[in-house]
Amino acid sequence: MRLKKKPLFIIGCIGCILVVVGELISIKSASHSGSKTYFANSGKVFGTYYNIRYEADTDLEQAILARLQAFDASLSMFNDTSVISRINRNEDAVTDTLFERMFAEAVEVSELSHGAFDITVAPLVHAWGFGKGKQPTAPIDEVAKRREIDSLLSFTGYDKITLRDHRLIKQDPRTQLDASAIAKGYGCDVVADLLREQGCENFLVDIGGEVVAKGKNDKRQPWRIGIDKPTDDPTGMQQELQDVITTDSIAMATSGNYRQFYYDGGTRRSHTIDPHTGYPIQHRLLSATVTASSCMRADALATASMVLGDEQALQMIEAIADAECYFIIADGDSLNTITSSGWAF
Ligand code: ADP
Ligand code: MG
Helix, strand or coil: CCCCCCCCCCCCCCCCEEEEECCEEEEEEEEEECCEEEEEEEEEECCEEEEEEEEECCCCHHHHHHHHHHHHHHHCCCCCCCHHHHHHCCCCCCCCHHHHHHHHHHHHHHHHCCCCCCCCCHHHHHHCCCCCCCCCCCCCCHHHHHHHHHHHHCCCCHHHEEEECCEEEECCCCCCCCCHHHHHHHHHHHHHHHHHHCCCCCEEEEECCEEEEECECCCCCEEEEEEECCCCCCCCCCCCEEEEEEECEEEEEEEECCCCEEEECCEEEECCECCCCCCECCCCEEEEEEECCCHHHHHHHHHHHHHHCHHHHHHHHHCCCCCEEEEEEEECCEEEEEECCCCCC
């Protein structure tokens, strides 16, 4: 498993405990603020890292791991036995509530974005060497690629699949799903719900850079969340920030093309695919940060924004009552930012 993005928060590891549960790897520590304890659990899940901090009476790590494992068993592309992996292999898979909620939100964001967001992009993502695909070792033959992509487009489209009686029905068995652009945000919501159920009022859940935060940190201050400067950095180790948000209540996701890309000759190929053309997007929007009523929705809307480009994406976000955005765009050699009218951070 590789880390896709750097952690937003680095936690001190003195006295940490490392736990490995199947595909999940978890590190935990605790700090005290007056009579209160802030716990920190972090590790790896579905191909990325997670970092969760919360104020509680007891360590909730086992409950958190159980939720993450249930989530992994439904939606992880990195788990061969997950519901989504079995659907992709056309096995008889019964969908669970996690899958069905993800599917409903995915369809809604597909409609809001006029198909810019689409969970049936998996074959296109692989064809361009991302996800389970292999990056090319020689320059891509444009004519052959166009032909390959056109044939994949014939069975790409969220309108070619439907959910009925807890089963996913495909018009074409070659259609495959990719929940990478929505699952991390959804995972944040699922863990945040658990923390709320347990009575936590102060917490931050970060899965692969998508965040749900509530209340205060262990310094009794609002949470501070960094937005990365979109500098080309496939290692994900650069720490430069474009901005810092201070908040006591947020569900926020960022999509960008500055970590997952390669050069094919002089052409940049990034991991965000326009489902209408089948090609990786190329435009001046470098990073899209979106807030919404859920992190799942913010995650999908951030990816949709990257596909649409800043002008159309801004129109989309302005029309969605619960969403706001912060876009970073390339302007010659410098970076500019654009925010929606309700962006209040
Ligand atoms: P990140 O993984 O960096 O958080 P995103 O949330 O934008 O970024 O997810 C990007 C991933 O989503 C890609 O690697 C690919 O697997 C998938 N994807 C690419 N294009 C689309 C699209 N148009 N709609 C839905 N998913 C997409
Ligand atoms: Mg996304």
